[in-house]
Amino acid sequence: MKQHIGNVGVLNLMNATPESISRIERIENVGLIIFRKETAxxxxxxxxxxxxxxLEIPEKYSLINGKLTVDAAYLQSIREPVxxxxxxxxxxxxxxxxxxxHSELLHLQINGKMYVPASLFGPASRLVxxxxxxxxxxxxxxLPRTEKGDFTLTNxxxxxxxxxxxxxxxxxxxFSADLDMEAFNxxxxxxxxxxxITIFERQEPYLYKKLASLTGCRVEKxxxxxxxxxxxxxxxxxxxxxxxxxxxxxxxxILFDADVGRDALTNAIAAIESSAIIVCHESVEDLVFERCSSLDAEVLTYEHGFVLIEGEETWSNDLFLALEKPMNFIVTGKLTLDEDVEDDVLRSKVAxxxxxxxxxxxxxxxxxxxQSLIRLNSGRLEEKDKNQTTASAAYLGNIGELTL
Structure with a gap:
């Protein structure tokens, strides 16, 4: 079975063969492809x-993914060209x-950045x-310090x-909420x-003083x-x-059950800043809107109750019949209506x-x-492909490095 891959950070074709690449049906995005002259x-x-x-890699070069620190001891240990x-x-x-x-024993090709002391800029540049x-x-x-993944800056x-x-x-x-910005500075x-980058409003001026560039980063305040x-x-x-x-x-x-009354909501929530849906009973809709700072807030109301589909679910006719009252179905994941679902059952059990x-x-x-039951449609409504095979099981989303 051939493989369909979403994103690949580094695709290594240095030792690839026609047979090794024949297993790949498609790759959507590749950050970097490296290959030898003979595999081009x-x-x-x-x-x-x-x-x-x-990048075409000359014969003598080896690959290092990540960080390489070159210190005096490392350079002293080199006896032959690297x-x-x-x-x-x-x-x-x-x-x-x-x-x-100046020994000319270390030779570098870099897809990224090199950090050097200011006094060594000239000699170090000749390594590359x-x-x-x-x-x-x-x-x-x-030395510059590198951190990967999620990193929280604390006092x-x-x-x-x-x-x-x-x-x-x-x-x-x-940035932690209590971060001492004078110490940060x-x-x-x-x-x-x-x-x-996630920061609080008061931290914003300090951030931009230290940030080398906004290229490649997104700031969320x-x-x-x-x-x-x-x-x-x-x-x-x-x-x-x-x-x-x-x-x-x-x-x-944010989901409010039907038993949340007006007084309880008034006393508990002063303001809501949300870019996601807010689900509430129609009796408290006005209070929810009053607390939303954005006019674009998506408030979804219900009369009897709601069913939230966040993952993948398949509903049959019997499941709909088991509902006592018409429910609002809010689909953020994937909902499949089985082939035995009847029209009149849908109309009677779905608000x-x-x-x-x-x-x-x-x-x-x-x-x-x-069509008559859809209140909001910012997703997809379509007929299920009855001829769908298990080929989708061969899909991979993201791979850091792939060697073929």
Whole structure:
């Protein structure tokens, strides 16, 4: 079975053969393709949607993915020429002497950045092949520090730094709510982020003073005084009591059960900043809208109750018949209506469909019946492919490095 792949960070074709690439049906996006001269013809044989960059690797070069630190001890250990392709970051340590870089034993191609002490900029630049087009950045003092994934900047981290730090983040950088910004200004000399930065409003001016560039990063600003929610919040008449005049910020759904009364909601929630749906009983709709700071808030109301489909579910006729009253179906995931579902059952058991994800019907006859039941459709409504095979099981979403 052939493989369909979504995204590949690095596609390594250095030792590829026609047989090894024949297993790949398609790759949607590739960040970097590396290949030898003899495997270059194989690139055109692959079905690839988008390619960020391609590099032909000379015979003597070896691949390093990630970070390479070059210090005095490493250079002293080299007795024969070393040729390296670094996909990531190269850091030249401050303990390296200029004459060590004149030995012509270390040869680099870099798809990324090289950080060097200002005094070594000239000699270090000569290590890099002109073909790689690397960014060479100077630093002062301590070595730049690299963090990957989710990293939260805290007062404890700043307190542990003995000298101003050049900080490089590959992933997501979060500023803690209580971060001492004067300490941040003193302890962080420069900030580079590839990915997401989340900050609070008061922290914004300090961030831009330290940020080397906005290219490759996205800044998300939280309002002051709000409680951050990272997962779906569902509240009933009991659980809502833990909130006392709270301001809520979230990107996840907020769900109010029917037993949440007007007084309870008024006392518990002062404001809502949300980019996701808010589901509530129609009796408290006006209160919810009053608390939403954005006019674009998507408030979905119900009369009797609601069913939220977040994952993948298939509903049969019997499941609909088991409902005591007409329910609102809110689909953020994938809902499939089985082939035995009857039109009159749908009309009697479903108050409305809100489609933010996928709604698939096994029978084409249901598509017409559904039109009168759809209240919101920002997703997909379509007939299920009855000839669908298990080929979709061969799909892979994301691969960091793929060697063929």
């Amino acid at each position: 013809p194989l690139v055109s044989l692959l079905n690839i949607g988008n390619i960020g960059k391609s 040729h390296l392709l670094v996909n990531g970051t190269v850091i030249i340590d401050e303990n390296v002497e200029p004459e060590q870089l 092949s002109h073909q790689s087009g690397a960014d060479i950045i100077t630093y002062q003092g301590t 404890s981290f700043l307190g542990a730094l003995e000298a101003p730090q050049h900080l490089i983040i590959r992933g997501a950088l979060h 003193e302890k962080i000399s420069k900030l580079e982020v590839s990915g997401l 939280y309002p002051e005084g709000y409680e951050m929610l990272k997962k779906t919040l569902r509240l009933n008449s009991r659980s809502i009591r833990r909130f006392q005049n709270k301001k809520i910020y979230t990107k996840q759904p 409305a469909f809100d489609i933010l994800g996928e709604l698939l019907v096994a029978e084409k006859r249901l598509v017409g019946s559904l």
